[in-house]
Amino acid sequence: MKSIFLIASACVLFAACDSGDIAERVYTVDEKGYTVKMTARMSGLSDWEGGDYTLAVAGFTADSKFALLQRALPSSAEDDALVSLVLSNLSGEVQTVELALTNSLRKRIITLASINMTDYAGRSTYDTIRLDLGTLDVGRFGVLQTGLFNRACIQCHGASGRSAAGLNLTEGNAQANLVDVPSTRREGYLRVESGNAEGSLLHLILNEGGENLLSHNHTEILSSQFKTNLEEVSSLIDDWIDRLTP
Ligand code: HEC
Known part of the structure; x- marks a missing residue:
């Protein structure tokens, strides 16, 4: 912590200050914070x-x-x-x-x-x-696991048995459940298509225009959770997908 040091000359009560014997004291002033x-x-x-x-x-x-x-x-x-x-x-x-x-x-x-x-x-x-x-x-996928899936998805996409659409987004399972896995809900799509964010179902359901692709509005789930950084989170997801090698 940064401190400010004050050098003060102290005069002890009743002692003569002009005695030439001036004591020096150091006071530490706590910086508020x-x-x-x-x-x-x-x-x-x-x-x-x-x-x-x-x-x-x-x-x-x-x-x-x-x-x-x-x-x-x-x-x-x-x-x-x-x-x-x-x-x-x-x-x-x-x-x-x-x-x-x-x-x-x-x-x-x-x-x-x-x-x-x-x-x-x-x-x-x-x-x-x-x-x-x-x-x-805290790697490229780790930040999505902690900052996105754990926060906004695993209450519905939890451990197997009770995961919506059979999609398990918990730690250690999310990548294998997403990457190049066919959608169980929309024929012809992969949940995440390596190297192709725009064509991935994950991208489509989380972005504008994807509200009705599933019976559950996922665009709203995302925008309600990330009020000040919706675009930033979306592009982080896209970045991750685009960097995956098919
Ligand atoms: C309130 C519950 C709920 C939450 C929260 C939720 N989902 Fe879903 N999700 C569902 C349901 C229900 C379905 C199946 C929809 C259908 O049958 O049309 C689904 C389907 C999906 C699918 C399609 C799976 C497939 O096989 O086609 C993906 C991908 C998906 N969710 C990703 C996510 C992500 C990512 C999040 C977090 C941002 C999330 N979901 C949060 C309920 C939820």
Whole structure:
């Protein structure tokens, strides 16, 4: 934490200040602001090396999709490395601190984890707020698993047995259930067609015009969950599909 040091000359009561024996004291003034420490064992960070996006711990205000401040995670970190990052001097304006993918303008692309700072109102700013995330895959597909499927899909597409359309989007199953698998609902389509986002059923049902392709309106599911970053999430999905090799 950054501190401001004041050098003050103290005159002890009743002691003569002109004695020439002036004591120097150092006072530490706490800079107002919270500190959040994020820790996780991460893999896939290198997927973001040199690209347009940055994986960062970022502070957002309530009304902007641009981070007020952020610190990037090291994209050079090896897989499975324990990564720890501190974001400090967070003012009262900051409403959420997120592990998020952002672009060069610090715009939110997708959020992997978030804490609400209003939950910590009134706490001493000396305390560090911890964001312990366990083990996390933050690669190109990992961010979709955590930021999209876990958040908006697995309540219906859960573990086998009770997954809508027999589609299991839980961790460790989603890729195998999507990539180059024929749709059980729309003949002639693959759920995800490697290298062809625009032709994939997943793309079609999540974008405008796809409202009636299934008995369930998936465009609405997506837009209700991602109010400030709908386009960004959609293009992240397309990016993932287009990079798959058939
Ligand atoms: C409220 C429940 C619900 C949620 C949430 C939901 N789905 Fe679905 N999904 C369904 C149902 C029901 C079907 C089958 C629709 C039909 O029979 O026409 C389906 C079908 C699908 C299909 C077509 C599968 C096939 O074999 O053709 C895909 C792909 C899909 N969902 C992806 C998703 C994704 C991605 C999300 C998260 C963004 C999501 N769904 C969220 C209920 C849901």
